Amino acid sequence: MLNHTVEVDQSSGEEALSFAPVFNVAVSFIDRHLQEGRGEKIVIRTNRGIEVTYAELAENVNRCGNALLELGIGRGGRVIMIVKDCAEFFYCFWGAIKAGLIPIPVNTLLRAKDYTYIIGDSDCAAVVYSPEFAGEVEAALGQLEARPTHCLAVEGEVGSLQTLIATASADLEPAPATAEDDCFWLYSSGSTGSPKGAVHRHRDMVVASQFYGVQVLGIQEKDVCFSAAKLFFAYGLGNGMTFPLWVGASTVLYDARPTPQSTFETIEQFKPTLYYGVPTLYAAQLQALETESSDLSSVRLCVSAGEALPSDIFSRWRKKTGLAILDGIGSTELLHIFISNRVDDINPGSSGRMVPGYEARIVDEAGEAVPRGESGQLWIRGGSTARCYWNNAEKTAQTMVDGWLDTGDTYLQDREGYFHYCGRNDDMLKVGGIWCSPFEIEAKLIEHPKVLEVAVVGRADDAGLIKPEAHIVLQDQADAGDVLVADLLAHCKKGLAPYKYPRWFKFVTELPKTATGKIQRFKLRS
Ligand code: 3UK
Secondary structure, eight states: OOTTOEEEOSOSSGGGEEEOSSOOHHIIIIIHHHHTTOTTSEEEEETTSOEEEHHHHHHHHHHHHHHHHHTTOOTTOEEEEEOOSSHHHHHHHHHHHHTTOEEEEOOTTOOHHHHHHHHHHHTOSEEEEOGGGHHHHHHHHHHOSSOOSEEEESSOSSSOHHHHHHHSOSOOOOOOOOTTSEEEEEEEOOSSSOOEEEEEETTHHHHHIIIIIITTTOOOTTOEEEESSOTTSHHHHIIIIIHHHHHTOEEEEOOSOOOHHHHHHHHHHHOOSEEEEOHHHHHHHHHHTTTOOOOOTTOSEEEEOSSOOOHHHHHHHHHHHSOOEEEEEEOTTTOSEEEEOBTTBOOTTSOBEEOTTEEEEEEOTTSOBOOTTSOEEEEEEETTOOSEETTOHHHHHHHEETTEEEEEEEEEEOTTSOEEEEEESSSOEEETTEEEOHHHHHHHHHTSTTEEEEEEEEEEOTTSOEEEEEEEEESSGGGOSHHHHHHHHHHHHHHSOTTOSOSEEEEOSOOOBOTTSOBOHHHHOO
């Protein structure tokens, strides 16, 4: 087999993919398109009017890889990316991989304290950030004892990634690697502890693209993808970058906060065929469609993930737009979706059936399979699973056992084979599809001088979507009221990522506790 190639047959087992012994995945996703005659095709269109062809993409990936090497970053060096959805995201991610470096896209909504942790934990050589996030990034860098050697803005007059790309060489040999070698990381939040870096291999994006992208979505070269979920999120990374690149399709990038209006406008302007959102956004779009209309006729299929899609949102969306939403569950550790509904096989309210190439076990606490129809813990095995968590042998050993991954979710499989989500095994919440730790919100609230004790739990809103609710015991109960609520909200919004604030505040006289003083959260989840 030729170096850096992968042979694909359309079967559904692990054996469907065979990788050349020397394999750098950047060649499959970027350079291959030039050999296949796609050089002049536009691959990226952005809301800033930028259009990039496959030939320009390949050239800029090379330039960016060279620019990073010229900074002096050695093989395996980590590059943290706090980058909005833009063409440079592609250049930096693939340039790093092609050059033998490890890109780490990070959630751009986080705060300085989160970045301080991640930059320190990753021991990265460089931090690349969009100027929009400079405030939090620079505050984070200021708090670090040892700053990474290189910190560069994507755009800017001097020393920015763009200026380095412009002057670097356009020729770059792919760094030798194998399909099993480390390729990129993604950080995932834990319930109590700090975020964990899931270490993904060169093969993982191929597995997800072929088994979910091609075999479930049926993505083809003529498709145009638009993901409202951002590229930093494993979901958005597949939707908006990996899947279109795998089949030579194109993608639309929108670099600001997705709102119902901005997503409708983007769809009308760029006419995507595949649209990817999260349940919270579909709910907000449905609300907007009560008073305005939108032309979604280019879209052939909508996808939802990140949290469970309530069947009510599915049916209202279908009624209003005539379009199906495919719900599927994925995770950062597995890279993308491993259980999904199908275009011709949708069971609203369920996550659907296994994606080819993945296997599931639903087990009890002793690790024994539960009878069909009963709920248990969901373990998944598949070829795109992260190799480990960086620098966290204990979490790796707990979560990844004999090739199986503990998702932390409770699921049941019904008689027809559909999988149904029954909640988390930990206290973590998914808010708008993004992790949210109740402990982190509690820690913020307890800093407030008027708060004595607090417990945060998930509560379903009118659309059936989970949002944080704070139960608070005050130092002085007489302070309870709207003024304090406004103050507590402002306090949360100052120190936490913007989606991590309680949507409801309940002032209580005490919190339910065990004899040993542990808060009984289940009693608060009414
Ligand atoms: C929950 C869902 C019910 C579930 C993701 C698609 O969400 C993604 O990755 P994360 O690491 O979170 C994983 C956890 O989120 N979840 C995700 N999707 C669903 N629960 N129904 C769903 N459809 O708790 C899971 O363990 O942030 C989603 C593709 C790639 C991803 N990384």
